[in-house]
Amino acid sequence: MSSRETILATIRRSLGANAGDRTRAATVASRLAEAPKGLIPARGQLPDDKRIQLFARMLEDVSATVERVADAGDVPQRLAKFLKGHNLPPQIVRGEDALLAGLPWDKAKTLEVKVGRADGSETVGLSRAFGGVAETGTLMLASGPENPTTVNFLPEVHVVAIRAEDIAGDYETVFARLRKAYGKGKMPRTFNLVTGASRSADIEQTLLLGAHGPRRLHVMIVG
Amino acid sequence: MQITSPAFKANARQAMADADLQRALGNVERGFIEKRAKAVAKMPEFEELRDSARDIKNHTLAYLDLYLEAYETRVTEAGGKVHWAADAAEARNIILDICKSVEARRVTKGKSMISEEIELNPALEAAGHEVVETDLGEYIIQLRGEHPSHIIAPAVHVNKDQVEADFRRVHTNLPADRNLDEPETLLAEARGILREKFLSADVGITGANFLVAETGTSIIVTNEGNGDLTQILPRIHVVIASLEKIVPTLEDVSQILRVLARSATGQEFSVYTTLSTGPKHPGDPDGPEEYHVVLLDNGRSAMLGSEFEEMLRCIRCGACMNHCPVYHAVGGHAYGWVYPGPMGSVLTPSLVGVDKGGQLPNASTFCGRCESVCPMRIPLPKMMRHWREREFERHLSPATVRWGLGAWAFAAKRPRLYQFVTGLAARGMALAARNKGRFGWLPLAGGWTKYRDLPAPQGQTFQQMWAKRSRRA
Ligand code: SF4
Numbered sequence: 001m002s003s004r005e006t007i008l009a010t011i012r013r014s015l016g017a018n019a020g021d022r023t024r025a026a027t028v029a030s031r032l033a034e035a036p037k038g039l040i041p042a043r044g045q046l047p048d049d050k051r052i053q054l055f056a057r058m059l060e061d062v063s064a065t066v067e068r069v070a071d072a073g074d075v076p077q078r079l080a081k082f083l084k085g086h087n088l089p090p091q092i093v094r095g096e097d098a099l100l101a102g103l104p105w106d107k108a109k110t111l112e113v114k115v116g117r118a119d120g121s122e123t124v125g126l127s128r129a130f131g132g133v134a135e136t137g138t139l140m141l142a143s144g145p146e147n148p149t150t151v152n153f154l155p156e157v158h159v160v161a162i163r164a165e166d167i168a169g170d171y172e173t174v175f176a177r178l179r180k181a182y183g184k185g186k187m188p189r190t191f192n193l194v195t196g197a198s199r200s201a202d203i204e205q206t207l208l209l210g211a212h213g214p215r216r217l218h219v220m221i222v223g
Numbered sequence: 224m225q226i227t228s229p230a231f232k233a234n235a236r237q238a239m240a241d242a243d244l245q246r247a248l249g250n251v252e253r254g255f256i257e258k259r260a261k262a263v264a265k266m267p268e269f270e271e272l273r274d275s276a277r278d279i280k281n282h283t284l285a286y287l288d289l290y291l292e293a294y295e296t297r298v299t300e301a302g303g304k305v306h307w308a309a310d311a312a313e314a315r316n317i318i319l320d321i322c323k324s325v326e327a328r329r330v331t332k333g334k335s336m337i338s339e340e341i342e343l344n345p346a347l348e349a350a351g352h353e354v355v356e357t358d359l360g361e362y363i364i365q366l367r368g369e370h371p372s373h374i375i376a377p378a379v380h381v382n383k384d385q386v387e388a389d390f391r392r393v394h395t396n397l398p399a400d401r402n403l404d405e406p407e408t409l410l411a412e413a414r415g416i417l418r419e420k421f422l423s424a425d426v427g428i429t430g431a432n433f434l435v436a437e438t439g440t441s442i443i444v445t446n447e448g449n450g451d452l453t454q455i456l457p458r459i460h461v462v463i464a465s466l467e468k469i470v471p472t473l474e475d476v477s478q479i480l481r482v483l484a485r486s487a488t489g490q491e492f493s494v495y496t497t498l499s500t501g502p503k504h505p506g507d508p509d510g511p512e513e514y515h516v517v518l519l520d521n522g523r524s525a526m527l528g529s530e531f532e533e534m535l536r537c538i539r540c541g542a543c544m545n546h547c548p549v550y551h552a553v554g555g556h557a558y559g560w561v562y563p564g565p566m567g568s569v570l571t572p573s574l575v576g577v578d579k580g581g582q583l584p585n586a587s588t589f590c591g592r593c594e595s596v597c598p599m600r601i602p603l604p605k606m607m608r609h610w611r612e613r614e615f616e617r618h619l620s621p622a623t624v625r626w627g628l629g630a631w632a633f634a635a636k637r638p639r640l641y642q643f644v645t646g647l648a649a650r651g652m653a654l655a656a657r658n659k660g661r662f663g664w665l666p667l668a669g670g671w672t673k674y675r676d677l678p679a680p681q682g683q684t685f686q687q688m689w690a691k692r693s694r695r696a
Contacts, residue, residue: 004307007466007520011288014527019288028289028471031282032437035472038275041268041481058491095508117508120422136492145506149455153448171480175473185297187438189503189510190455193496198448201488202360202376203406204383205250211359212414212421213448213495 037172044135044169051134052221055167058137062196063209064217068164072099072222075161076108082218083111083124088157093118094126096146099161099222117148118155125155125214130181131174132167136195139219140174143190152192158214160194164223224342224370226575228559231582238553247380248554251373255545258489259596266485276479277600280536283470284527290436290469291518297439301501303514311341314463314519318343318428319350321461321515327352327425333443333450334358335430336374336539337463337519339561340574343428355420357449359413366393372555372563375487375541380554383409417449427453427511431464432538433479434516437472439500441516444483446494454499460511462499465519467535479538482598487540522574530609534569536599543593543603549586558583565593565603572610577617584610 001009012019046054056066069078083090091112094100105113118125130142139160143149152158168174171193182188198213209215227234238244263269283290295305308314314337322330330352332338344365347354356365360378364371366389371377378386387403390412403409429450433442441462443450454460470476484490503510526532544550544564555563560580562570568587572580584607593603 002307003309003313003520006309007307007518007524008288008291010520010524011291011527014524014529015285015287016528017288024286024289028286028293031471032293035437035474037474038279038478039268039271041266041272043266061491062494120418138492138496143507143510144504145508148508149451150509153451153455171477172474175477179473185300185438187301187440187498187500189500189507191440191498191500192451193492193498194494195490195492195496196494198446199494200359200410200447201254202358202363202378203386203409204247205254205376205379206406208406208410210414211410211447211449212357212417212452 040170040172041135044133046134046169048164051169052164052167055132055134055137056219056221058134059196059217059219060137062137064137064196064219066219066221068221070223072102073104073107075103075220075222076105076111078220079126079159080108080111082159086157086216089123091122092124092126092159093122093151093155095128095148095151097128098146099128099163100126101146118150118153120154122155124157124159125151126159126161127151129160129162129166130191131177132162133171133174134167134169135171138171139192139194140171140178141192141194142178142188143192144188149190149192152194153213156210156214157216157218158194158197159218159220161220161222164221167221224339224560226560226579228571228575228580229578229582231557231559231586234557234559235553235586238557243382243385244380244554247382248551251376251379251545252551255489255541259486259542259545260489262485262489262491265491266481269482269485272478272481273598273600276482276538276598277536279470279475279478280599283475284467284532284535287466287469287524287527290471291466294434294436294439294469297436298501298514298516299439301439301514303439303501303516306515306517308517308519308521310521311519314341314517314521315343315346317515317517318461318463319346321459321513322347322350322352322426325425325459327459329353329355329420329424330426330428331355331357331420331424331453331457332361333427333429333445333453334361334377335428335463336371336561337430337465338428339370340465340521341463341519343463352426355417355424357417357421357453358445359410359447359449362413362417363389366390370556370561373541373544374539374562374564374566380556421452421456424453424457426459426461427455427457428461428463429454431462431468431516432483433476434464434469435471435473435476435498436469438498440473440498441500442476442496442498444480444493444496446488446490448495451495451497454497455510458511459513459515460499460502462514462516463519464516465521465523467523467537479598483538483540486542486596486598526573531569531573531606533601534566534573534606536601537566537570538599539566540598542596542598543601546592546596548588548590548592553586558586565607566601569601569603569606569610572614577610577614581610581614581617584608584614 131140197217200211363378372380431441502514568583
């Protein structure tokens with residue numbers, strides 16, 4: 001018998017279950033199909049404006065910076081200004097995501113934009129988030145041909161653009177959207193939930209930013 | 224890793240005399256407890272979320288075989304492969320074969336306790352692969368040739384000056400006169416060195432906090448982002464996970480994530496929670512080309528249906544050890560194997576056998592703090608008591624304990640004799656304590672009175688008092 005068979009047989013024996021038990025199979029099938037929600041904390045269940053404010057506040061609590069950009073067309077200039085204000089080089093790497101690709105990059109003439117994956121030589125990465133969760137200030141980023149995961153982790157500074165309407169109260173709402181976008185049971189290769197900049201407390205429990213990933217996280221809420 | 228759990232008492236004595244260790248352990252007691260309390264206070268639904276998390280795992284364990292099959296189907300559909308490993312040796316061999324298939328030179332690793340359990344690193348090194356631990360704490364203890372002393376803070380027993388000395392000893396290509404006084408400079412140095420390793424690794428191995436049956440997804444939860452660089456840069460991503468990590472759906476994992484970080488580090492949410500499904504998709508500019516999951520049993524399937532089944536709900540948050548007075552006093556290494564603290568005291572005998580791990584359930588004051596903070600509501604003290612009973616039944620207790628309990632059992636089954644003997648003892652002890660109200664020493668109980676005083680009985684036994692109360696009522 002293969003280890004697979006042995007393990008499954010031991011589990012069934014320990015549980016006193018039969019391999020062909022239809023009722024058990026039906027219970028599991030319906031749980032997977034229906035994916036019932038559990039308890040959703042009240043914290044994130046807020047009207048639009050308040051929800052976005054909470055999202056920003058939770059991010060600031062974990063040392064991220066947040067700015068609201070009402071008009072998407074202003075993102076390139078605002079980004080150039082942010083980089084200048086923090087003494088960062090005017091160079092970014094980004095994926096081909098439609099939201100980012102559609103921005104008027106020629107408005108920020110000084111900004112050098114590299115399109116594609118990051119290789120570790122870039123200082124600033126710009127990503128677009130699939131969704132956000134106000135409850136804990138969490139960004140959710142989906143990998144794909146237009147959204148390289150390396151941009152989220154290799155550069156020292158991570159800037160994330162998110163549309164205001166994509167900010168939900170809870171994780172479950174974004175997961176439901178993901179299911180709709182990719183199909184039930186399907187996922188992007190990598191789905192990153194990001195809440196703050198990289199950190200470590202492994203040396204004497206002293207909290208330090210910038211362990212292996214970005215030292216700084218900046219979020220632009222668009223719209 | 225040699226199991227030194229049977230020598231727990233000697234290990235503990237040594238740990239308590241270790242000044243460096245005692246200084247480092249102060250950080251556990253001060254840091255973790257307060258942070259968790261604050262995070263819990265900010266989430267009014269926390270207790271209900273604990274119930275919800277417990278119920279999800281109970282449901283999953285009751286249908287574990289079916290969820291594992293569903294999970295495997297999804298992983299395969301996504302282009303990944305599940306390898307079933309009955310024990311540590313099989314898991315090691317599977318991973319060695321994968322590394323060999325690409326003639327891997329360098330293997331990077333995210334933090335994984337399962338990797339410790341199966342002693343993966345020595346096996347990989349013996350096969351000629353360079354193994355690099357990338358979690359900062361794991362990296363530090365790898366340099367020191369040690370094992371983790373805590374499941375979420377592996378280097379919690381190490382002080383800053385010790386890290387500095389290790390970095391100077393190992394990073395010899397850097398200027399000898401560089402300043403490493405601050406934790407920031409130590410972190411920056413490790414970041415620089417590990418960046419190189421990430422970018423040149425052939426295989427990346429991570430653990431998993433959860434496996435999702437609905438989607439065939441493995442999830443890691445970290446703060447550093449090392450697990451992410453470990454899995455997106457090399458050609459191959461290997462996940463090593465024990466089979467109880469499974470949960471049904473993304474909704475279920477959302478519930479448990481809400482109690483995990485708050486219980487572990489007192490964060491609202493960890494910085495990086497990463498969901499990985501299969502290898503990279505066609506057209507993806509980055510990500511691994513191969514995705515393997517090694518599903519380890521190693522004794523867990525036999526825990527189902529036993530009095531230790533509930534231990535399989537554990538999500539390895541570390542709260543039980545953070546709140547344990549015994550752990551605070553002796554640290555993690557004294558427990559003598561991979562898993563320390565209360566969860567280790569229950570799990571170790573289950574996984575390595577009561578003959579080797581049977582001493583650990585005695586490393587408890589039964590104060591109940593572990594159970595009161597465990598996000599999964601695992602009755603740790605009750606299970607430690609079960610182990611004590613089993614150990615006794617198997618006659619593995621030291622002879623004096625066995626003899627004493629045997630004599631007690633003999634008398635307890637004979638009420639008259641019991642009342643006579645205990646009455647005599649209570650009066651005698653009251654006399655011997657001479658109004659001090661406690662003993663500093665008692666015959667035959669030196670092991671007890673060596674570290675604490677025993678309150679003296681007030682002259683009556685419980686049964687005598689009970690009888691009096693009943694008469695009054
Ligand atoms: S037993 Fe409970 S408290 Fe301890 S690590 Fe496991 S889940 Fe956390």
